[in-house]
Amino acid sequence: MRRALRTALLLGLAFLATGCTGEAAKWKRGGWPEPVTDRGVDALNIWEGFLLASLIIGGIVLFMIVYASVAYRRGADNEIPRQVRYNLPIEVLYTFLPIVVVAVLFYFTAVTENNVNDVNDKSALQVQVVGFQWSWQFNYVDHGVTVTGRPGEPPVLVLPTNEQIHFHLTSPDVIHSFWVVPFLFKRDVVPGHPNEFEVTVTKAGTFAGRCTEFCGVHHDRMLFTVKALPQDQYDAWLTKAQQQAKDGTNAEITQYTGDVSGDPAYDPPSNGSNL
Ligand SMILES: [Cu+2]
Structure with a gap:
């Protein structure tokens, strides 16, 4: 009995000693x-x-x-x-x-x-997220850039690291839910009820994003990717995106025209099926 206890204790210590990697x-x-x-x-x-x-x-x-x-x-x-x-x-x-x-x-x-x-940082980067059947749109409201995905063509949400980001969540159709897996956070995207939250990304990297509210037949196609970049690389991306929005060389990126507090000025692409 005592030997079994000691073995268990040693195993436990060995497990802890392997560290936090x-x-x-x-x-x-x-x-x-x-x-x-x-x-x-x-x-x-x-x-x-x-x-x-x-x-x-x-x-x-x-x-x-x-x-x-x-x-x-x-x-x-x-x-x-x-x-x-x-x-x-x-x-x-x-x-x-x-x-x-x-x-x-x-x-x-x-x-x-x-x-x-807590959503009280006035200097935060404002990003409007529109969840629609069945993809996502990301509006950089103060920088004139809109990124729109299509079902099967997941959009990329580019964010700067170490800067507070204020997300505004709106939906033109049904309830979706915005979830970036390693954010350890999700929030519903509800039609007629804008939601918001703030977050600071502390690690650069590429992270998986999902809709986590069953929203229709193509719910499983509501994927997106978050790319968190250091400030200088983010600035370079933004400059390029603003140029692409103007000259239309990237199908995913257009000029932002809407208003963050109003309904999203967005007409979801028709793909022949709708619930
Ligand atoms: Cu959805």
Whole structure:
């Protein structure tokens, strides 16, 4: 028994000692991808905290069940174990403890939600996202550039790193949901109810984007890609995109004409099927 315990302990230590890279780090994150935004770190922290809390509480409950059923099992067929009821201190304890646990979890949830939902940066880059059946449009409203995807031709959302980005989400048809996988965040794109959120991308790279609300027969084609670039490379892309918007050399990029607070001035391309 003691040897088994020691082996388990050594294995656990060896697992922790492998550090926070690769597979081990993924286990430590409870299976989540590595966050690439400031808000993603908040989301990951609360996920890890809740996972740890549930493991500890689950472990304690399981231990008490197994302990009670072994330690207080019936000794002989004709014997009834000692019957105990109305133990006031224990009943107070298991009324009080869950309230404390819920209050602590509620507190961390509220703090994280406030951080993640904060949209007060006036200097943020304004990007309007239009989710439509069945692709995406990205409007760089202050820079006159519109990027439009088509079903089967996923658009690329180019973003600068280390700059706050304010997303405005609108839909002309049904409910979609904007999800960039390693942002660890998704938000619904609702017709008639513009949604918004802010985020700072902290890592350069190419990330998968999805519609994560079943929105019709071609929902699965509502893919997009996020390309996060360092500021100088983003500026170079923007200059080129503005030129392409003017001279029409890129089918995906046009000049932005709409207004971010109004309905998107966009007519979805007809592909012969509509729900
Ligand atoms: Cu959709």
